[in-house]
Amino acid sequence: MKFGDFVKVKSLQSVENFKWSIEALGLNIPCDEELVTGDASPMAKPLQVGEFTIGNRYAIHPMEGWDGNADGSPSDNTRRRWSHFGKSGAKLIWGGEAVAVRHDGRANPQQLMMDAKNQSAIAQLRETLVASHKEVMGDDKNLLIGLQLTHSGRFCKPNTNQMEPRVLFNHPLLDGRFGPAQNIVVLRDDEIERLIEDFVIAAKRAWDCGYQFVDLKHCHGYLGHEFLGAKTRAGKYGGSMEHRTRFLKELVAGIRAEVPQLGLGVRLSAFDFLPFRPDPALSKPDELGPGIAVDASATMPYQYGFGINETNPTQIALNETFEFLEVVESLNIQLMNITLGSPYYNPHLTRPAMYPPSDGYQPPEDPLVGVARHLDAVRQLKNRFPKMAFVGSGYTYLQEFLPNVAQAAVRMGWTDFVGLGRMVLSYPELPADVLAGRPFQRKRLCRTFSDCTTAPRNGMVSGCYPLDAHYKKSPQMVQLTQIKKAANHS
Numbered sequence: 001m002k003f004g005d006f007v008k009v010k011s012l013q014s015v016e017n018f019k020w021s022i023e024a025l026g027l028n029i030p031c032d033e034e035l036v037t038g039d040a041s042p043m044a045k046p047l048q049v050g051e052f053t054i055g056n057r058y059a060i061h062p063m064e065g066w067d068g069n070a071d072g073s074p075s076d077n078t079r080r081r082w083s084h085f086g087k088s089g090a091k092l093i094w095g096g097e098a099v100a101v102r103h104d105g106r107a108n109p110q111q112l113m114m115d116a117k118n119q120s121a122i123a124q125l126r127e128t129l130v131a132s133h134k135e136v137m138g139d140d141k142n143l144l145i146g147l148q149l150t151h152s153g154r155f156c157k158p159n160t161n162q163m164e165p166r167v168l169f170n171h172p173l174l175d176g177r178f179g180p181a182q183n184i185v186v187l188r189d190d191e192i193e194r195l196i197e198d199f200v201i202a203a204k205r206a207w208d209c210g211y212q213f214v215d216l217k218h219c220h221g222y223l224g225h226e227f228l229g230a231k232t233r234a235g236k237y238g239g240s241m242e243h244r245t246r247f248l249k250e251l252v253a254g255i256r257a258e259v260p261q262l263g264l265g266v267r268l269s270a271f272d273f274l275p276f277r278p279d280p281a282l283s284k285p286d287e288l289g290p291g292i293a294v295d296a297s298a299t300m301p302y303q304y305g306f307g308i309n310e311t312n313p314t315q316i317a318l319n320e321t322f323e324f325l326e327v328v329e330s331l332n333i334q335l336m337n338i339t340l341g342s343p344y345y346n347p348h349l350t351r352p353a354m355y356p357p358s359d360g361y362q363p364p365e366d367p368l369v370g371v372a373r374h375l376d377a378v379r380q381l382k383n384r385f386p387k388m389a390f391v392g393s394g395y396t397y398l399q400e401f402l403p404n405v406a407q408a409a410v411r412m413g414w415t416d417f418v419g420l421g422r423m424v425l426s427y428p429e430l431p432a433d434v435l436a437g438r439p440f441q442r443k444r445l446c447r448t449f450s451d452c453t454t455a456p457r458n459g460m461v462s463g464c465y466p467l468d469a470h471y472k473k474s475p476q477m478v479q480l481t482q483i484k485k486a487a488n489h490s
Contacts, residue, residue: 006366008354009399010447018401027372030408031401037437042411043403043418044435046091046142049389050334052212052263054417055091055142057410058431059391061337061421062095062148062215062267064107067461072100072113073121077461080470081425082125086132088424089432092417093129094267094337094391095148095215101195101202104166105151105223106158108456114149114202122147123209136432146265146335147206148215149199153223154178155344161459168226169233171304173275173294174345189235192247195223200254203262213263213335216251220350221342224248225269228306228324241320245327252331265335266328270321270377271307273314275345278361291348291361316373318380325385337391337419338378343453349373351422352397353448358484359457360450367397367448375405379414391417399445403434422446426464443467451480458483 012018015033022029038044043057067077074082078097085093099122100106100113114122130140154165154174163179166187175181187195203214218224227247230238237246248266255262276291283289293314296302302313309315328336341349347360352370356362363370374394382390392415395402406418423430427444434440444467451465455476463471465480 006354006363009368009397009401012400015401015404018404022368022372025366025368027368029368029372029375029405030412030414031404032408032411033404035403035407035434035437037435041435042407043431047389047416050263052144053142054144054389056089056431056435057406057417058088058090058435059092059094059337059417059419060085060088060090060096060424061391061393061419062098062217063421063425063462064098064111064456065462066108066110066456066459067463068110068112070109071117072103072106072111072115073118074112074125075110077463078112079125079128081463082129083132084424084428086129086134087136087432088420088428088430089133089137089435090420091143092391093143093145094265094419095146095217096125096129098148098150098217099202100158101149101151101198103158104164105153105156105195107150107152107155107222108157108161108459109159110461111152114147114205116205119205119209122205126210136429144212145210146213146215146263147209147211148217148267149202149206150217151195151199151223153226154184154221166223168223168230168238169304172299173296173304177275178344189237192237193250196247196250196254199251200258203255204258207259207262211262213265214255215265215267215337216248217267218248219267219269219339221269221272221344225272225306225342228320229272229304231303241323241327245324248327249331252333263335264331264333265337266333267337267339268321268324269306269342269350270318270338270340270381271316272305272341273308273316273346274302274305276348276361276364288356288361291346291364316377318377321381322384325381325388329385329388334388335391336381336385336388337393338374338381339393340374340377347453350393351448351450351453352394353450354397355447355449357450357453357457359454370394371397375409375414382413382415389416391415391419393419393421395419396421396423396446397448399447400440400442402430422448422452422464425452425462426467451484454484455480
């Protein structure tokens with residue numbers, strides 16, 4: 001199918017039509033006819049996770065705004081976004097922001113960085129969020145706020161908009177795709193050991209800032225996630241699952257030795273399969289083709305992924321994922337946030353959307369298929385690990401029907417929390433409005449135009465350019481429009 005063949009969610013108008021559409025596609029997406037509001041809603045029920053009581057079932061995903069200052073401190077744009085996170089009414093703030101533990105691990109020259117100089121300003125971000133949450137919800141009871149700690153690995157851009165990769169192994173399909181292959185640095189074991197020390201220091205600072213947990217990021221192709229696919233790496237951090245999880249185990253041991261009171265969570269890409277590219281046979285001068293997997297015939301069996309069939313690396317096989325979660329469970333980590341793939345090389349998996357980022361491809365499937373894939377992955381993991389608390393992803397594309405599916409998924413035990421990312425950039429108050437039974441603001445719903453991804457890929461701040469006047473009226477909107485036009489004609 002081509003781009004124009006997919007029915008847009010916006011056009012469905014009613015829950016009845018939405019349910020008909022998912023049935024026609026043969027998808028298993030639960031959807032409640034009626035929304036329950038107030039304390040009786042499944043989305044309003046608190047959940048006890050270890051020592052934490054979390055006040056409702058909405059979560060806010062960590063989002064890189066590309067809008068900090070050059071020294072890694074927050075800007076006014078950063079503080080504005082965090083205020084919106086609090087305004088959402090969600091009681092679980094998962095990381096708020098991807099924060100680098102040191103300079104060479106920054107994903108962009110404006111990414112926040114946890115060091116001694118920035119510690120106070122990052123603490124103030126939390127205070128800003130809490131203040132806006134109290135304004136909307138009346139108090140901050142049962143509000144859990146974490147901080148995502150990261151090193152960006154293959155996708156480091158610490159100094160300019162050019163990649164400066166720090167990787168665990170050479171990848172035959174990714175090396176050279178995002179910049180010159182000769183710039184790639186393969187980290188030694190002793191460098192990884194020093195990085196673990198940096199994570200521990202950053203975690204201690206997060207605790208001192210008032211954050212109740214940190215997320216040890218293992219998703220989207222960044223360094224933590226790359227460990228899980230490091231099957232070709234020699235030494236103590238690669239090869240067997242025991243070795244590939246050593247990084248996480250040493251992180252946990254180091255953090256708990258320094259700050260035993262600090263909670264821990266893991267955001268995980270449940271699988272990582274082949275990179276995609278636009279199909280050249282179906283591309284036009286003014287339109288990218290639908291995504292297809294790159295030719296991996298020379299790499300078989302495929303030793304560079306995770307959670308997939310190595311003889312057919314576009315097929316999901318969660319046995320490795322189960323193994324990893326067994327390790328996580330043995331470490332007494334109960335907070336899990338599940339995503340899929342990488343937004344850099346298979347964005348349709350990570351963020352189902354009708355409109356691709358400028359460096360992506362047209363959707364190779366109805367985006368509802370991608371939503372169903374997200375829901376099913378979390379359902380399988382929750383069934384296998386019922387004592388863990390799971391946050392699900394992929395809900396934004398549901399648009400008008402997001403609350404109906406969210407309520408059903410939580411009610412049926414498919415997930416514990418519904419995580420929102422892009423939606424909070426355009427309509428931060430959505431959870432609060434739904435929980436209170438207030439009228440739905442349809443004009444503010446994210447329509448997955450992907451401008452919030454295209455902008456930062458080109459060195460601009462991330463935000464909702466189509467719907468948020470703060471960005472729509474900025475000088476960068478003109479630049480973004482030009483970039484998108486140029487991409488369509490390249």
